[in-house]
Amino acid sequence: MFMIKIKDNKLVKWVPLLVIFVGFFTYWYYFALAHSIEIWTKASDAPLMGFAQAVNIDFWLRTSGVRALSQALYYQPGLPFQFACWILYRLAYFGQTASPIALFKLSIQNPAPFWMGMQITALLLSLLSCFLIWKKAIQYGVVTAIAATLVFYCSISASRFGFSELFNESFTLLFAVIYFFTALSFLKAEESRRWRWLIASGIVAGFLYLHKMNYVVWGFALLPAIFTLTVLNQITWKKATCYGAAYLAILVAVIIVFGHILLGSIGFEHMIHAHKEIFMSSGIYGNGPKTIVNLSAMIFNASLIFRGEERHLFLLTGLFLILGFVYFLINLRRREWLINNLPELVLLTAATVGTTLSLIKHYQPHYTVSVAALLPFWILWLARNRYKAWIFISIPIILTGMYLGATSHMTVRAQDLLRQTRMQADEKIVLAMPMEPGQIRFWFYRYTAPIYQRLFILDFSGLNKLQYVVNEIQGLQYSASPYHTGKHSDSGFTNVKDTPWRYFVLHKNDNWINWKEYAWLKSPMVKRTELRETVVYENLNPNKSGVL
Numbered sequence: 001m002f003m004i005k006i007k008d009n010k011l012v013k014w015v016p017l018l019v020i021f022v023g024f025f026t027y028w029y030y031f032a033l034a035h036s037i038e039i040w041t042k043a044s045d046a047p048l049m050g051f052a053q054a055v056n057i058d059f060w061l062r063t064s065g066v067r068a069l070s071q072a073l074y075y076q077p078g079l080p081f082q083f084a085c086w087i088l089y090r091l092a093y094f095g096q097t098a099s100p101i102a103l104f105k106l107s108i109q110n111p112a113p114f115w116m117g118m119q120i121t122a123l124l125l126s127l128l129s130c131f132l133i134w135k136k137a138i139q140y141g142v143v144t145a146i147a148a149t150l151v152f153y154c155s156i157s158a159s160r161f162g163f164s165e166l167f168n169e170s171f172t173l174l175f176a177v178i179y180f181f182t183a184l185s186f187l188k189a190e191e192s193r194r195w196r197w198l199i200a201s202g203i204v205a206g207f208l209y210l211h212k213m214n215y216v217v218w219g220f221a222l223l224p225a226i227f228t229l230t231v232l233n234q235i236t237w238k239k240a241t242c243y244g245a246a247y248l249a250i251l252v253a254v255i256i257v258f259g260h261i262l263l264g265s266i267g268f269e270h271m272i273h274a275h276k277e278i279f280m281s282s283g284i285y286g287n288g289p290k291t292i293v294n295l296s297a298m299i300f301n302a303s304l305i306f307r308g309e310e311r312h313l314f315l316l317t318g319l320f321l322i323l324g325f326v327y328f329l330i331n332l333r334r335r336e337w338l339i340n341n342l343p344e345l346v347l348l349t350a351a352t353v354g355t356t357l358s359l360i361k362h363y364q365p366h367y368t369v370s371v372a373a374l375l376p377f378w379i380l381w382l383a384r385n386r387y388k389a390w391i392f393i394s395i396p397i398i399l400t401g402m403y404l405g406a407t408s409h410m411t412v413r414a415q416d417l418l419r420q421t422r423m424q425a426d427e428k429i430v431l432a433m434p435m436e437p438g439q440i441r442f443w444f445y446r447y448t449a450p451i452y453q454r455l456f457i458l459d460f461s462g463l464n465k466l467q468y469v470v471n472e473i474q475g476l477q478y479s480a481s482p483y484h485t486g487k488h489s490d491s492g493f494t495n496v497k498d499t500p501w502r503y504f505v506l507h508k509n510d511n512w513i514n515w516k517e518y519a520w521l522k523s524p525m526v527k528r529t530e531l532r533e534t535v536v537y538e539n540l541n542p543n544k545s546g547v548l
Contacts, residue, residue: 016142017134020149021127024163027406031164032119035413039115040450041420043412046167048453050118051111052460053082054089059100059463060264066462067264077271078168079210079262080175085166088117105469108454118166126162129173133376136181140383147391147398148376148383154401155313155372156408157365164409168212169369175211176218176373179204180347183222184377187229187343194243202247206254210262213275214358214370219251221350228343232335278362293361301363309408310368312401316394317352317371320378323390324349341385348377422533423449429531430505439502439542442480444513449505449534455479480504504537 039047059065089103092113097103107114130149137145152158152173161169182204186197205219223244230240259268282294305314324345331337355370382390427449435441443452454470455477471477480496496504497520504521506513508530520526527538 013138013142013145014134016146017131017149020130020146024123024126024130027159028119028123028163031409031413032116032123035417037413037416037420038450039111040453041416041423042165043416043419044165044167046161046165047115047118048456049460050081050085050166051089051107051114052457053078054085054114055104055107055457055466056461056463057082057086058089058103062100067267076168076212077210077259077263078212079258080171080207081166081168081211083262084121084171085118088121089114092117101466101469104466105473108457108470108473119164122161122166122170123163125166125170125174129177132174132177132181137376137380137383140380141388143395144379144383144388144391147395148379150402151316151375151379151394151398152369152372153405154316154375154398155368156310156401156405157367158369158372159402159405159409160412161366161369167366169366171211172215172369172373173376175204175208175215176376179208179218180351180374180377183225183347184344186222187225187347191235198243198247199250202250203254205247205251206258209251209255210258212370213278214355214362214367216251217354217358218351218374221347221354222247224350225343225347228346232339232342234339282361298357298360301360304363305360305368308365309404310365310401312397312404313368313372314356316375316397316401317356319390319394320375320382321349321352323382323387324378327385327387341381344381348374348381352378419533422531426531426534427451430503430534430536433503433536433538435502436542438500440478440499441503442478442496442501442505444480444504444506450474451477452479452505500542501539502542503539506535506537508533508535 039051042048056065056067060067089107093103093106097106129152133149134145137148153162157169158173161167162173179201182197183201186194186201189197201219201222205216205222208219209216226243226247227237227240229235230237235243256268259271263271280292281290282292282297305311328342328345331341352371352374355374359367359371379391379394382388430441430449443449443455451474454474455467456479458464458466458470459479515522521537525540527540529536529538
């Protein structure tokens with residue numbers, strides 16, 4: 001009989017990862033193929049923002065156009081996401097057309113190849129990240145490797161952006177793997193090899209900032225870890241100061257150099273200004289009171305987290321922080337333990353606390369992935385110290401989070417499919433409503449129809465001059481924004497209510513609209529008609545400017 005000794009078969013340790021990958025692919029297939037939706041009816045900025053930035057970069061590189069100066073650049077800036085989308089954009093229509101305008105027209109008519117490319121890329125990023133974690137974790141046993149590989153996906157948003165929807169958060173786990181493995185290599189390296197790892201860590205930390213502003217907190221966490229080495233007499237204070245100064249210089253240089261190269265000088269200036277506004281305010285995107293720390297807002301955001309669906313994620317995070325502190329106290333007098341573990345513990349603790357504070361300062365649900373991405377490294381730290389009992393205890397929490405993420409994702413997808421069906425029906429009804437020459441129909445931000453989503457791409461790409469290309473496909477249409485009462489024109493903005501508008505199409509979820517600015521929609525001279533997914537406001541006196 002042919003017998004195989006499991007302990008001698010090196011391939012066996014990869015079998016559980018293969019099973020995980022099969023599960024990932026099945027999950028991806030369910031959402032990306034079996035229950036696919038159109039990019040135009042996706043209730044998210046992610047696909048449209050990626051589309052818009054891909055178009056902008058294509059014109060910028062091939063026609064010397066202006067780099068987009070939009071919200072996507074100011075606040076994200078999400079440069080890895082942007083340029084990945086541009087690569088996908090070119091690959092999706094490879095060999096079919098050469099002109100940027102012709103390529104844009106083709107993509108607007110048939111966005112499916114680009115949309116599928118985004119979904120495939122999200123899956124590939126997850127597979128690559130998990131492979132790298134597994135390769136590092138398997139030396140501590142299969143259970144540790146499984147826990148370290150899956151813990152990121154106990155974040156509900158990770159199950160969405162990690163598989164079927166490419167966005168900035170799709171890159172989070174891969175960035176975490178690259179940065180923390182590099183930073184840990186610096187902390188554990190021999191003196192002769194530390195500089196090369198420091199330079200690598202500084203470069204990656206700079207790109208963390210260009211990925212999203214709040215991720216630079218990970219980079220700053222290395223500074224206290226560096227000075228921990230001096231407390232342990234591993235390096236001198238002078239050496240630590242040199243390391244810290246050089247690290248910050250490299251980080252800043254990467255931001256400045258690559259920020260200017262990839263954003264353009266004007267875009268870079270706007271990004272820095274926007275980040276300053278964000279840092280100095282208590283609300284997202286620079287909104288809220290102008291104060292760095294707003295305790296009441298942070299307490300409120302923390303309460304949202306603990307009352308929400310992802311409290312298990314922060315239960316696990318809190319558990320790891322407490323364990324780190326407890327084991328530090330237990331081993332406080334063991335010099336060998338401190339030398340081997342304290343710098344890494346300081347790095348992880350500083351990164352976790354800093355990221356959590358950043359999250360509750362400017363909270364959005366999908367920002368939780370920045371905390372979840374740190375958990376694999378806590379599991380590896382526990383495993384290295386043979387505290388595996390806590391890893392076994394964490395597995396039910398991880399599985400609970402993954403279950404909640406899957407069910408939440410399924411609910412969102414069902415809503416998307418229903419919205420798609422309803423919106424397609426509404427669009428036909430709206431387009432059939434009578435209009436006289438010169439009258440205007442406005443599609444209001446957001447989700448009101450594929451028509452609006454195409455216009456949204458023009459707005460986000462900064463290329464409103466391509467309106468004529470979109471008009472050629474769908475006819476002349478106009479859009480309106482919740483942030484102002486104006487519509488785009490070649491000369492800037494025109495006040496919506498001062499135009500001969502006939503219809504104003506608004507999604508039933510009108511949370512985005514500022515009713516103080518749009519109070520005139522409730523005028524007696526405006527008729528309100530509710531459809532399945534949208535509401536249509538009809539101006540009963542459209543031949544005059546404005547509403548009575």
